[in-house]
Amino acid sequence: xxxxxxxxxxxxxxxxxxxxxxxxxxxxxxxxxxxxxxxxxxxxxxxxxxxxxxxxxxxxxxxxxxxxxxxxxxxxxxxxxxxxxxxxxxxxxxxxxxxxxxxxxxxxxxxxxxxxxxxxxxxxxxxxxxxxxxxxxxxxxxxxxxxxxxxxxxxxxxxxxxxxxxxxxxxxxxxxxxxxxxxxxxxxxxxxxxxxxxxxxxxxxxxxxxxxxxxxxxxxxxxxxxxxxxxxxxxxxxxxxxxxxxxx
Amino acid sequence: xxxxxxxxxxxxxxxxxxxxxxxxxxxxxxxxxxxxxxxxxxxxxxxxxxxxxxxxxxxxxxxxxxxxxxxxxxxxxxxxxxxxxxxxxxxxxxxxxxxxxxxxxxxxxxxxxxxxxxxxxxxxxxxxxxxxxxxxxxxxxxxxxxxxxxxxxxxxxxxxxxxxxxxxxxxxxxxxxxxxxxxxxxxxxxxxxxxxxxxxxxxxxxxxxxxxxxxxxxxxxxxxxxxxxxxxxxxxxxxxxxxxxxxxxxxxxxxxxxxxxxxxxxxxxxx
Numbered sequence: 001x002x003x004x005x006x007x008x009x010x011x012x013x014x015x016x017x018x019x020x021x022x023x024x025x026x027x028x029x030x031x032x033x034x035x036x037x038x039x040x041x042x043x044x045x046x047x048x049x050x051x052x053x054x055x056x057x058x059x060x061x062x063x064x065x066x067x068x069x070x071x072x073x074x075x076x077x078x079x080x081x082x083x084x085x086x087x088x089x090x091x092x093x094x095x096x097x098x099x100x101x102x103x104x105x106x107x108x109x110x111x112x113x114x115x116x117x118x119x120x121x122x123x124x125x126x127x128x129x130x131x132x133x134x135x136x137x138x139x140x141x142x143x144x145x146x147x148x149x150x151x152x153x154x155x156x157x158x159x160x161x162x163x164x165x166x167x168x169x170x171x172x173x174x175x176x177x178x179x180x181x182x183x184x185x186x187x188x189x190x191x192x193x194x195x196x197x198x199x200x201x202x203x204x205x206x207x208x209x210x211x212x213x214x215x216x217x218x219x220x221x222x223x224x225x226x227x228x229x230x231x232x233x234x235x236x237x238x239x240x241x242x243x244x245x246x247x248x
Numbered sequence: 249x250x251x252x253x254x255x256x257x258x259x260x261x262x263x264x265x266x267x268x269x270x271x272x273x274x275x276x277x278x279x280x281x282x283x284x285x286x287x288x289x290x291x292x293x294x295x296x297x298x299x300x301x302x303x304x305x306x307x308x309x310x311x312x313x314x315x316x317x318x319x320x321x322x323x324x325x326x327x328x329x330x331x332x333x334x335x336x337x338x339x340x341x342x343x344x345x346x347x348x349x350x351x352x353x354x355x356x357x358x359x360x361x362x363x364x365x366x367x368x369x370x371x372x373x374x375x376x377x378x379x380x381x382x383x384x385x386x387x388x389x390x391x392x393x394x395x396x397x398x399x400x401x402x403x404x405x406x407x408x409x410x411x412x413x414x415x416x417x418x419x420x421x422x423x424x425x426x427x428x429x430x431x432x433x434x435x436x437x438x439x440x441x442x443x444x445x446x447x448x449x450x451x452x453x454x455x456x457x458x459x460x461x462x463x464x465x466x467x468x469x470x471x472x473x474x475x476x477x478x479x480x481x482x483x484x485x486x487x488x489x490x491x492x493x494x495x496x497x498x499x500x501x502x503x504x505x506x507x508x509x510x511x512x513x514x515x516x517x518x519x
Contacts, residue, residue, distance in 0.1 A: 008352055008353050008514060010256075010349075010350040010351055010352060011350065013348060013349060013350040013351075014350045016348075017348075018344075018348040020341070020344050022341065024340050024341030024342050024344060024345065025342065025345065026263075026267065026342060037259055037263065038349075040254065040255060040259050041254050041255070041256040041259045041260070041349050041350070041351075042254045042256075042349070042350065043253050043254030043255070044254075081345075082348075085350075
């Protein structure tokens with residue numbers, strides 16, 4: 001990280017900020033008091049505490065004890081704490097995991113805003129994939145400790161999702177078996193939600209035409225056919241096919 | 249923004265002191281007990297001089313007499329500070345915050361231990377030694393080595409238990425479990441030590457005492473000063489060099505336990 005080994009490296013820690021999945025701070029401390037302590041630890045002026053509280057819209061909570069903050073405010077406070085030393089990178093591990101949808105959305109808006117205003121890079125680790133595509137430029141898809149794919153989001157969609165068609169049906173396994181026999185099919189997988197078919201470029205129409213016929217043959221119902229991957233979650237499934245387990 | 253040099257060690261230490269001694273009820277009792285040095289010292293002084301005259305044995309009796317009660321309070325305090333100061337920081341995840349600060353892990357642990365052990369140590373034994381000096385400088389000054397070896401011998405065993413508790417808190421990440429294991433281990437070793445001492449005195453198998461003295465050199469110190477008495481004719485009679493060796497060995501064991509804790513925290517600990 002930054003050309004140095006990160007383990008137990010105090011210098012690296014001056015360059016990064018950390019936001020944990022569940023923020024733990026001394027509960028009885030007041031928010032500004034604790035941030036001022038962090039300022040002294042990093043050797044920055046204590047006036048920085050009020051500035052970072054303002055950045056995350058927590059000025060009104062400056063004199064509240066940390067235990068009086070809501071879950072969403074606590075995560076904002078954790079971001080303020082991570083911003084104290086003006087880091088180049090903020091590592092956020094599942095920072096929205098314990099929040100309700102509205103709080104999650106607000107927090108990600110804040111991240112976007114801070115990224116734009118403060119020019120800080122954020123490394124977000126999350127299992128909640130749909131929201132990530134809203135804020136991420138680049139992604140690394142991980143599963144079982146291995147990086148399966150990484151790069152710009154658009155590039156990954158082009159690489160893994162172009163030509164992929166999703167078919168919703170009541171008999172995914174049986175229909176997938178029939179579709180696999182088509183010569184235009186490059187790859188075909190099925191799960192409880194449907195079938196994911198990748199065809200050779202330019203052959204999508206042939207699949208559209210063949211699918212109803214094959215469904216009729218095995219007496220299956222077609223609920224819908226969609227072109228391309230509509231979410232990061234489906235991209236994840238495309239990338240991590242052999243062991244589609246949790247992780248991102 | 250231009251970063252000046254921060255002071256993470258001092259801040260973490262100050263914060264640890266603030267947390268460890270935030271509700272000082274136990275500390276107030278402990279402080280009062282420590283002040284009771286003056287009362288105990290008078291009592292110990294009278295009875296000791298009466299029975300043995302002014303000698304190294306008097307100094308030993310005086311020191312061990314005034315040490316007894318405050319030592320228990322000191323033990324409770326350091327166990328509490330290890331389990332609920334350091335252990336709770338691990339339990340509730342606050343340690344994650346410390347590990348994100350620009351400071352080596354070993355220095356984080358040192359700051360926490362200085363608060364948990366150092367402050368209690370200085371408070372208790374600083375006042376005690378000063379009290380002893382004020383009350384009985386005529387005994388304390390000529391026999392300062394006796395006073396110091398008595399204190400050192402009594403402290404190594406609680407420090408050993410504290411080190412084990414620290415290791416448990418770090419490895420199992422459970423402060424509450426650490427204090428339970430610490431208390432059980434402390435009393436189990438006291439009981440075992442007492443039973444084996446009786447056995448050794450009955451059978452004359454002094455090897456048992458020698459082994460026990462490695463963990464609790466107070467046994468050797470006690471045996472040595474008792475053996476100086478003209479009335480003491482039977483029992484284990486270790487030499488002064490042996491006493492020093494047992495004390496040194498016991499602190500070496502304590503150092504190993506704390507070194508293991510430092511190594512684990514620096515190299516493997518993950519919150």
